[in-house]
Amino acid sequence: MQLLFLLEQVVNGLVLGGYYLLIALGLSLIFSVGGVVNLAHGAFYALGAYVSIEIARYLGFGAAVVISPVAVALLGILFERFILRRFYTADPILSLLVTFGLALVAEQLIRIIWGASPLSASMPSGLKGSVVLGDFLFSRYRLLLLTVAAGVLVGIWLLLNKTSFGRVVRAGIQRPDMVAALGIRLQPYMTAIVMLGVGMAALGGALFAPIALVHPAMGQEIIAVAFVVVVIGGLGSFWGVVLAALLVGVVRGVTIYFVPAAGEASMYVLMFLVLMFRPRGLLGERIEKFE
Amino acid sequence: MTIDSKDSNSAVQSPQRRKVLQAGASVAGAVALGFPAIVRSQSGPIKIGHLTPMTGFLGALGNWAVLGIKMAQEEINASGGVMGRQLDIFSEDSVNPATAATKAQRMFERDGAEVLIGEISSASAKTIMQVAERNKRLFMSTGPRSDALRGEFCNRYTFHVDIPVTVMVNAEGQGLLREGLIKGQRIYALTSDYLFGHDLAKAAKKFVNAHGGKVIADDLVSTDTTDFSPYLLKVRQAKPDLIATNLGGNQVTNFVKQYAEFGLPYPVAGFNLNTADAWAAGRGNLGGIWPTVWHQDIDTPGTKAFVAAFRKKYGKTPENHAWIEYVSLKAMVQAMNATKSTNTDKLIAYFETEAKIDLLKPRKGYFRNWDHQMMQEAYTFTVKKEGTYKEEWDFLKFSAAIPDPDQPLELLAPTKAENPCTFK
Structure with missing residues (x-):
């Protein structure tokens, strides 16, 4: 019985990991291709949630979850063209500062537009409640969340591995100078990657809005988790991020099962252990650009 | 260049020096006349410092508190103020326990606050209570609920309005x-x-x-x-x-x-x-x-009038932190009117008579005299x-x-x- 309960936590952790993945994968892609740690990533997550609430008011939940990420992704184009682009080759500290500053500005803007009080989104009543599969309890809504996350994951994998777009991006991660020498401009690819990345973050925000409160500082909460996932997974590794996201979700669930008070600290302990034994992360490759 | 800077230096310095002299003279004069207290407080508006969290995880509640105290202030001033003097209330974000204490000290020392009102965070209230005790001035703690504040940390300068844990x-x-x-x-x-x-x-x-x-x-x-x-x-x-x-x-x-x-x-x-x-x-x-502790459907004329006025002014229904700031300021004013004074000892003595205070509920409340906790319905x-x-x-x-x-x-x-x- 004990084992079964533990297994239930593991499965639930995998579901939660799927949601972490949505945010961390974009952060990892932007970092891998542009060499920029986008500390404003959480702001796009928060924007995704707020915009989805506005849209849901008029068009309902389904439309909100589709339109909000697209709208935020378009905003991501402006972000890349006018801000991020200036910092790809600059000292990393500059891009850290500018994206951190941007995160603060975005949080205050949200406070000005939507107010300091938390907002609440409701989920369609058909998605409320849970189903029991085998011996495991699943929230219906989270099953949907997991399906969407899996769909996005497959989509991104196909895009990176089965298209010419993906080939250029992967080459850009490994050897940006060689790509340039072949006469390919990486900038339009970078715009697309940023668009995809912040779009995924916004999708995460829109999907999480019905589960937890939507408030101006929500971006700060998620950026820490996403960053930990990327570090554990290893830079430049697609499957590393996937593995790390699931692992963080599982470790958190199991920790809460045994020592509830340590639940939120568990991922930092995990990061510590991984970095002790594998400084480049679980599946991180040796990348010239960063070493 | 040097001449310029000398000139500007002396131009800046002389009025300052004059101000210092003036201040010194007036202090000396007041002391010589023997009633400095009158010089300090009997004219101009009554200043009240209001501290509450406006950002952070209690910020949303603090914003309600500001709306509540503003409305009470306007009502009191519109009906002629207190002892013929207007109320001047300045609300500030208390941020965290350390900042709250610094701001409380500044409000007493520099801004001339007669009393302090406010707070939601029990941790910040604890540090403000210490400042109030040190300055021997009154602090009406409105929203904090920790038992320890009215227990082991209690002091005679602090009154607690919200219900404890x-x-x-x-x-x-x-x-x-x-x-x-x-x-x-x-x-x-x-x-x-x-x-x-x-x-x-x-x-x-x-x-x-x-x-x-x-x-x-x-x-x-x-x-x-x-x-x-x-x-x-x-x-x-x-x-x-x-x-x-x-x-x-x-x-x-x-x-x-x-x-x-x-x-x-x-x-x-x-x-x-x-x-x-x-x-x-x-x-x-x-x-x-x-x-x-309170809700908008309480069937008393007081609550009905308060909710109606709040909706008219702000277009939304008041939350319990708006209510508590509103009744707390009114209670403070009641004490000032009854004692015809803003003197801390007199105000404390008045509340310690367990004077009845209208909380817009069916039964009136009172501050219990041995721990300064408001007794009221929940x-x-x-x-x-x-x-x-x-x-x-x-x-x-x-x-x-x-x-x-x-x-x-x-x-x-x-x-x-x-x-x-x-x-x-």
């Missing part, structure tokens, strides 16, 4: 007893992992044990937890008769939302919830029984069924006042034996 637990507990959810029941507790949560859990366990219930688990929840699913799975595995939450701030709302998402069948109760948190949970998400609420209400604010169903009209108001409060407060 023990009263919330007792009010909620009485409601749960009535529903048969304590005696002989297995209770699963979730407790916020910081001072307030631990305080709450301690009082709740004491109540449950005293009334024949059993706490089968008490899980600590970190304050930055947003996802409760691992806890919900544990709850389902334990199959309790009741889930009791000792959570704070955004945690409460996130928990009830996710509880509704998973749709577990066990009844939920909580020992702490503000009306704003309940509204934030959204319709259809909240269930269970919760305690509160309420519990449940949630109306979907479809039986129209307005967004209107889905909470409130109980009759606790204690019953024929019982003393002190019934729910900690007794002298339970509360270690003594004034120095």
Whole structure:
């Protein structure tokens, strides 16, 4: 019985990991291709949630979850063209500062537009409640969340591995100078990657809005988790991020099962252990650009 | 260049020097005349410092508090002020305990505040209380609920308006007893992992044990937890008769939302919830029984008039932190009018007569003279069924006042034996 309960936590952790993945994968892609740690990533997550609430008011939940990420992704184009682009080759500290500053500005803007009080989104009543599969309890809504996350994951994998777009991006991660020498401009690819990345973050925000409160500082909460996932997974590794996201979700669930008070600290302990034994992360490759 | 700078230096210096001389002369004059106090306070507006969190996880509640005190101030000033003087109230963000103390000191020292009002965070209130004691001025602590503030940390310069943790637990507990959810029941507790949560859990366990219930688990929840699913799975595995939450701030709302998402069948109760948190949970998400200090449906002329005026002025229904700031300022003004003074000792002496104070509830309250805690009625609420209400604010169903009209108001409060407060 004990084992079964533990297994239930593991499965639930995998579901939660799927949601972490949505945010961390974009952060990892932007970092891998542009060499920029986008500390404003959480702001796009928060924007995704707020915009989805506005849209849901008029068009309902389904439309909100589709339109909000697209709208935020378009905003991501402006972000890349006018801000991020200036910092790809600059000292990393500059891009850290500018994206951190941007995160603060975005949080205050949200406070000005939507107010300091938390907002609440409701989920369609058909998605409320849970189903029991085998011996495991699943929230219906989270099953949907997991399906969407899996769909996005497959989509991104196909895009990176089965298209010419993906080939250029992967080459850009490994050897940006060689790509340039072949006469390919990486900038339009970078715009697309940023668009995809912040779009995924916004999708995460829109999907999480019905589960937890939507408030101006929500971006700060998620950026820490996403960053930990990327570090554990290893830079430049697609499957590393996937593995790390699931692992963080599982470790958190199991920790809460045994020592509830340590639940939120568990991922930092995990990061510590991984970095002790594998400084480049679980599946991180040796990348010239960063070493 | 050098001549220029010399010139500007002397130009800056001379009026300063003159000001210092003037100030010195007036102080000397006042001392010579022998009544410095009159020079200091008998003219101009009465200044009151208002500190409350406006940012951070209590910021949403603090913004309600500012609206409430503003409305009370305008009403008082429109009707001629206090002893013919207008009220000048300055509200500031208390931010955190250290900043709160610094601002409180500045308000007394430099801004000329006669008294301080405000706060929601128990931790910030603790440091402001120390500042008030050091300056020998009055601080009316409106929103903080920790028992320790009116217990081991109490001082004679601080008055506490909101109900303390023990009263919330007792009010909620009485409601749960009535529903048969304590005696002989297995209770699963979730407790916020910081001072307030631990305080709450301690009082709740004491109540449950005293009334024949059993706490089968008490899980600590970190304050930055947003996802409760691992806890919900544990709850389902334990199959309790009741889930009791000792959570704070955004945690409460996130928990009830996710509880509704998973749709577990066990009844939920909580020992702490503000009306704003309940509204934030959204319709259809909240269930269970919760305690509160005031609500907008109380059937008294005072509450009706207050709610109507607030809606007219701000276009929304007042939350309990707007109410508490409103009645607290009015209580302060009542004391100033009655004593015809802003003198700290006189104000304290007035409140210590246990003078009746209108809280817009059926029964008037009073500050108990040995711990300065406001004695007042409390309420519990449940949630109306979907479809039986129209307005967004209107889905909470409130109980009759606790204690019953024929019982003393002190019934729910900690007794002298339970509360270690003594004034120095």
